[in-house]
Amino acid sequence: MLLRFLLSTVLWLAWPAWADTVWLNNGDRLSGEILLLDGGKLALKTKYAGRVLIDWKDIDTLRSDKPLMLRRVGLDSESSEGLQAAGPGLVTVVGSGNETVPLASISRLVPPRPLLKDRLWEGNLDAKLDLERNEDSTDEFKIKGNTRVEHGRWRHVLNGQLEHETKNDEEKEDNWELEYDLDRFFTDHWFWRTGYEQEEDQFENINRQRILGTGPGYRFWDDELGRLDLIGQVNRVRLDSPQGELAFDTWSLEWDYKRQLWGTRLEFYSTAELQVPQIDEIDYVFDSEAGLRYRLNDWARLSLLYELDQLRGLGNTYSEQRYLIGLGVGW
Incomplete structure (x- = not known):
């Protein structure tokens, strides 16, 4: 039992501290790493189910502490320092000036390429x-x-x-x-x-x-x-x-x-x-x-x-x- 506890603790500590969180419309919550939003599907990498695809319309709000590139209505490309959970159907884009926007206005999310x-x-x-x-x-x-x-x-x-x-x-x-x-x-x-x-x-x-x-x-x-x-x-x-x-x-x-x-x-x-x-x-x-x-x-x-x-x-x-x-x- 002690060995299992130690292994679980190590695995938990090894999991990235910047894990993202997605809240669904049905009340469920998923944690992992946001890989991509494209074509109405959000790809989320989880430690318990691998890579999962979630319909964008089924998401209530989400949070991410890592930089992401966004495409929104009227904006071809926008950099963010992260995302904060907001009200139902909303998310706050963290940057030079925080802005709360509807999820429906976001058509793409991608992490910036490594430099x-x-x-x-x-x-x-x-x-x-x-x-x-x-x-x-x-x-x-x-x-x-x-x-x-x-x-x-x-x-x-x-x-x-x-x-x-x-x-x-x-x-x-x-x-x-x-x-x-x-x-x-x-x-x-x-x-x-x-x-x-x-x-x-x-x-x-x-x-x-x-x-x-x-x-x-x-x-x-x-x-x-x-x-x-x-x-x-x-x-x-x-x-x-x-x-x-x-x-x-x-x-x-x-x-x-x-x-x-x-x-x-x-x-x-x-x-x-x-x-x-x-x-x-x-x-x-x-x-x-x-x-x-x-x-x-x-x-x-x-x-x-x-x-x-x-x-x-x-x-x-x-x-x-x-x-x-x-x-x-x-x-």
């Missing part, structure tokens, strides 16, 4: 391992990752992947690619991007590809729930093969989209780039991917990725599709 001093850092790393032991022995692994650091008016974006496959101890795939982009924001939406990309493949006719590009971009939004960027660039492409070298210019259009769903437990993302080379042999090159990441805990993800690469030239269209199911980490 490293004045920097914002986020990223993902997904991995797939496929081992087959039947008539043939095949080992395949693929790692994809991306990260971005934003500070002031600058943003650094790094993407990369590594793929390796052997069949009966004979190499079949061995390639990697790495891309670095540097963005300079002139307004909250407009920026200029300069980037470099390199790919190496030991089993393709073109065993090295290098791209240097620059051009304007527009950020439609980038917040705790997701982002959408659109970038146009002019690029210089250099291809190396055993037959020789080829260099040419291209025009490109790229998008980067991400959206948190289901109380931030599910993430949908999509990136794509369309390049139009300034040579007669190739009409266009289209590289795209779309995927879902399911949050297992604060850092682990279960990922499902679909990739489509397409090239059209000399009257023919060549397409390659790939699927990636695996585990990953996010931050």
